[in-house]
Amino acid sequence: xxxxxxxxxxxxxxxxxxxxxxxxxxxxxxxxxxxxxxxxxxxxxxxxxxxxxxxxxxxxxxxxxxxxxxxxxxxxxxxxxxxxxxxxxxxxxxxxxxxxxxxxxxxxxxxxxxxxxxxxxxxxxxxxxxxxxxxxxxxxxxxxxxxxxxxxxxxxxxxxxxxxxxxxxxxxxxxxxxxxxxxxxxxxxxxxxxxxxxxxxxxxxxxxxxxxxxxxxxxxxxxxxxxxxxxxxxxxxxxxxxxxxxxxxxxxxxxxxxxxxxxxxxxxxxxxxxxxxxxxxxxxxxxxxxxxxxxxxxxxxxxxxxxxxxxxxxxxxxxx
Amino acid sequence: xxxxxxxxxxxxxxxxxxxxxxxxxxxxxxxxxxxxxxxxxxxxxxxxxxxxxxxxxxxxxxxxxxxxxxxxxxxxxxxxxxxxxxxxxxxxxxxxxxxxxxxxxxxxxxxxxxxxxxxxxxxxxxx
Numbered sequence: 001x002x003x004x005x006x007x008x009x010x011x012x013x014x015x016x017x018x019x020x021x022x023x024x025x026x027x028x029x030x031x032x033x034x035x036x037x038x039x040x041x042x043x044x045x046x047x048x049x050x051x052x053x054x055x056x057x058x059x060x061x062x063x064x065x066x067x068x069x070x071x072x073x074x075x076x077x078x079x080x081x082x083x084x085x086x087x088x089x090x091x092x093x094x095x096x097x098x099x100x101x102x103x104x105x106x107x108x109x110x111x112x113x114x115x116x117x118x119x120x121x122x123x124x125x126x127x128x129x130x131x132x133x134x135x136x137x138x139x140x141x142x143x144x145x146x147x148x149x150x151x152x153x154x155x156x157x158x159x160x161x162x163x164x165x166x167x168x169x170x171x172x173x174x175x176x177x178x179x180x181x182x183x184x185x186x187x188x189x190x191x192x193x194x195x196x197x198x199x200x201x202x203x204x205x206x207x208x209x210x211x212x213x214x215x216x217x218x219x220x221x222x223x224x225x226x227x228x229x230x231x232x233x234x235x236x237x238x239x240x241x242x243x244x245x246x247x248x249x250x251x252x253x254x255x256x257x258x259x260x261x262x263x264x265x266x267x268x269x270x271x272x273x274x275x276x277x278x279x280x281x282x283x284x285x286x287x288x289x290x291x292x293x294x295x296x297x298x299x300x301x302x303x304x305x306x307x308x309x310x311x312x313x314x315x316x317x318x319x320x
Numbered sequence: 321x322x323x324x325x326x327x328x329x330x331x332x333x334x335x336x337x338x339x340x341x342x343x344x345x346x347x348x349x350x351x352x353x354x355x356x357x358x359x360x361x362x363x364x365x366x367x368x369x370x371x372x373x374x375x376x377x378x379x380x381x382x383x384x385x386x387x388x389x390x391x392x393x394x395x396x397x398x399x400x401x402x403x404x405x406x407x408x409x410x411x412x413x414x415x416x417x418x419x420x421x422x423x424x425x426x427x428x429x430x431x432x433x434x435x436x437x438x439x440x441x442x443x444x445x446x447x
Contacts, residue, residue, distance in 0.1 A: 003366035004335045009390040011331040014414075022384055033379035170358045208322055209358075 047176065047212065049275075049289075050086035051302035052315050057285040058277055060087075060246075062175065062210045065203050067182075067241065069217045069234050070250030075273060075293075075300070076216055077101060079250055080178055081110045082299055082309075083214070087176050088146055089311040094176045095168035097150035097161060099184035106149060109298060111140050116297040116308040116319040143312065148172055154184065158198045161185045162205060169209040180216040182240070192237035199243045215244065225254040228288075231278045247279035268304050275300075323372040326357035327387045330370075339369040340416075341388060345397030345406055346376070380405040389414040396421040400435055411439050419443060 046059040060066060070076040077100070084094050098106055112118060115136045120129050150164050161179060168174040179185065179202070186194035199215070206213045217240065219233045228251050231241045241247055251274045260266045271290035280286055291300040297308035297319075307318035327341060356371035374383065380402065393415040397403045400422045407420040420437030436445040 003338060003368060004330070005338050007331055007334050007336040007390075009331075009336075011334075011336075011389070014389055015328075015332070015386060018386055022386060025382060029379075029382055033382060036379055037377065166358070170362070204325065208325055210322070 047087055047090055047092055050082055050309055050311075050316055051289065051291075053302050054275075054289055055315070057287070058246075058280060058283060060176070060212045060214075061282055062212055063207045064245035064282070065199070065206050065213045065215055065243070066246040066248060067215050067217055067234070067244040068248050068250065069219045069229070070252075071219050071221060071229070074250050074252040076250050077106075077180065078109065078113075078298060079273075079275065079300060080180065080214060080216060081106065082113050084147070084176075084178060085110055085114055085311040086309075086314075086316065088143060089314045089316060091146070091314075092176050093146040093148075093172065093174045094178065095148040095150065095164075095172060095174040096178045096180070097152070097164055097168075098178070098180040099153055099156060100180055102153060103149035103151050107144070110144075111137065113297055113299050113308075114140050114143065114311055116299070116310075118296060148174065156185060158185050158194065158201070161198075162201050165202065165205055165211075165213065166209070169205070169211045174211065176212050176214065178214040178216070182215050182217040183235075189236055192239075195237045196239040196243070199240050203243050203245075219249065225258075228274060228276065230276070241279065244279070245281040246277070246283075249276040249278055250274075251276060271304075273300060321372060321374050321378060321383060323356055323370065324385075324387050327370040327372065331387060336391065337367050337370045340392035340394070341370040341372060342394045342396070343372045343374060343385075343406055343410070345374050345395065345399070345402045374406065380409060383409060385409050385413045387413075388418075390416050392416055393418045394421065395419070395437075396423065398423055398425070398431075403435075404437065407437050407439070415439070 046061055048055045048059055068076055068080055077098075084096060087094050096106060120133055148168060165177050165179070168177050182195065182198065183189065185198055202213050202215065205211070218235045219229045220235050222229055222233065229249050231247055231249075234241050234247075253270065253272050253274070256266050256270055256272060272293040273291045275289040275291055277286050277289070289302075291302065292304050292306065294301050294308050299308045301308065309316040310319045327337075330336065356367050356369070360367040372387075374380070385406075388410045393410045395403050395406045395410060395418065403420045403422050407418050410418045418437075418439040420435070421433060422435035423431040424434050426432045434447040436443050438444045
């Protein structure tokens, strides 16, 4: 039976011996490549963040890894949940592997973001209200037909996560995989080699399977609440930010929240959060998107006073 | 290019597919999007031939095709010049034998072989 056989060549030796010859290339070859690319249509299936104002500046490209980083409690999961809803609205298939939140809880929050409102209170549960919510839940069920959730909490082995990623991409055809979070896939914060190896593997899978992996990760606590983090504040090995293609840092304006709670005057134009793009390997733009939080829908919106987004259309219009 | 990394890993581990590697140069890979290695994993088989796909926008002279060394390589596609370019790079990479196959589609599931290249010269032919 045909199968694998023993190699009759010292392949590792051959690769080492020819490495320099293969990798050191005349500049002319690169120029030829640029000439060949001239006039070629660029067919990149790109996916976008939920907000219109970001579309020309940032995109999720196939074959890439985006690191979503933020301090605990700054809204990483809310934002990634909203991003997933947007991806579904853009006709992408998505798998969420959250080791920090149960699938039902993840879906409950996404349902609220999708519907733009909280569920019925105890005193509101008349048959009419229940029926109206049932219709919304049904719509949400249809909307999430392209969504899968990996049901596992707590720490998992890196090999298992890599297997799940492959399975979701190959068997389910998912173009976007969300892994929440990196620290649950390695031995600990000081397991630098494990972090490096895991991100390296994830990047290879994204490239080989032409998918986009969204990796959620933590940022160290900052000195003050007004300080906005950057790539140097990402926890763990420095190789994490080196290896990923994009870095999105989530920062919540806690000072504004505290001032408002204390009855101090706050400017409504001051954003509730920033989504900071601190790296975009294949894009030209890096900078900050200002966001405002809509507590009813648990959505971040792109402008002060803007209505929650309707994910069934793309670009997303406001819900009415 | 996709599909080459599992082959490189396999060869670094001292194994190779008995029937070498098939390289497709057309726009869409005919096998699994993830390639032959995923196919083999899914069906729990030992792959007899590796499959590598080179995308239409990839610049052939800069591709690293060293995974071909010592293997029988079959290059196929619908653009003669592109098949020829990959064929030449495979020869330079030390493939044992390279054959190039140029097809023209003649129907929904039919293609006609219009050109054959052979690094050993035995099967070189053009319609």
